[in-house]
Amino acid sequence: MTTTTTPSDAGTATEQVSLGTAPLTTRRDRLFVWTDLVIPLLCLAVVTAELYYLSQAPLDSIERDLVSKARIWQYTREHIVITFVIVVIVLAVAVPLGVLITRRQTAWISPFVLAFGNVGQAAPIVGLIAIVGIVFGIGFWPVVLIVAAFSILPVLRNTIVGIQQVDVGVIDAARGMGMSPRGILFGVELPLAVPIIAAGARTSLVLAVAVVPLGTDLDAGGLGQIVFPAIKLDRTEALVAGGLMIAVLALLIDWLGALAQRLLTPRGIR
Numbered sequence: 212m213t214t215t216t217t218p219s220d221a222g223t224a225t226e227q228v229s230l231g232t233a234p235l236t237t238r239r240d241r242l243f244v245w246t247d248l249v250i251p252l253l254c255l256a257v258v259t260a261e262l263y264y265l266s267q268a269p270l271d272s273i274e275r276d277l278v279s280k281a282r283i284w285q286y287t288r289e290h291i292v293i294t295f296v297i298v299v300i301v302l303a304v305a306v307p308l309g310v311l312i313t314r315r316q317t318a319w320i321s322p323f324v325l326a327f328g329n330v331g332q333a334a335p336i337v338g339l340i341a342i343v344g345i346v347f348g349i350g351f352w353p354v355v356l357i358v359a360a361f362s363i364l365p366v367l368r369n370t371i372v373g374i375q376q377v378d379v380g381v382i383d384a385a386r387g388m389g390m391s392p393r394g395i396l397f398g399v400e401l402p403l404a405v406p407i408i409a410a411g412a413r414t415s416l417v418l419a420v421a422v423v424p425l426g427t428d429l430d431a432g433g434l435g436q437i438v439f440p441a442i443k444l445d446r447t448e449a450l451v452a453g454g455l456m457i458a459v460l461a462l463l464i465d466w467l468g469a470l471a472q473r474l475l476t477p478r479g480i481r
């Protein structure tokens with residue numbers, strides 16, 4: 212069967228395009244565009260250039276041991292694992308607490324929760340690490356818990372703001388359709404708050420990447436194992452290499468966070 216297009220059909224299609232009502236695929240509807248490759252390619256170029264320079268530079272035995280490829284990749288993997296665990300803990304704690312603060316029945320906990328978040332970020336992180344090291348010893352978990360407490364505030368505040376900014380008319384419409392309070396929370400409020408919550412999570416990710424090296428003295432691992440020995444031993448090449456890897460890791464993790472934010476955001480509000 213052959214389908215023909217009449218002049219009236221063509222006119223209607225033209226009017227839809229001109230009025231902006233035709234189903235066009237826009238840049239914001241796509242989860243990935245070619246410009247998203249700029250940051251990872253730039254980071255790859257920087258890391259490649261740095262590794263090549265280290266392979267050609269006249270380093271002494273201490274520097275070569277600090278910045279050997281095996282050590283760099285080992286400490287980078289450790290840094291990523293620590294950061295991932297921290298962010299999982301932060302999301303698991305901050306999002307439920309933020310939701311509770313926005314509920315009428317549990318809003319009374321708001322001063323206590325916000326005070327906890329503010330103290331966690333306002334307290335000097337180096338002092339906290341020293342105190343926890345004395346009380347709880349060294350290792351992976353003391354550093355993870357300290358940095359998680361330090362990084363919790365952006366997600367907590369953004370969860371509260373993200374839910375509170377949902378239009379009251381949308382909530383009333385959902386209630387009028389017979390949705391339960393739980394259905395409204397999970398089907399309306401949280402999906403609409405995703406962009407703001409994800410922005411807080413990206414901030415926490417970058418904070419965690421930047422602060423984790425301070426836990427080197429507690430033997431938690433990570434790229435601080437390159438930076439702080441290089442400072443103590445006055446090895447500039449190793450210090451630059453460690454700092455550069457931390458900066459690149461922060462950029463890549465923020466880039467991945469941006470992609471995740473775009474993926475989780477409902478299409479209608481991207």
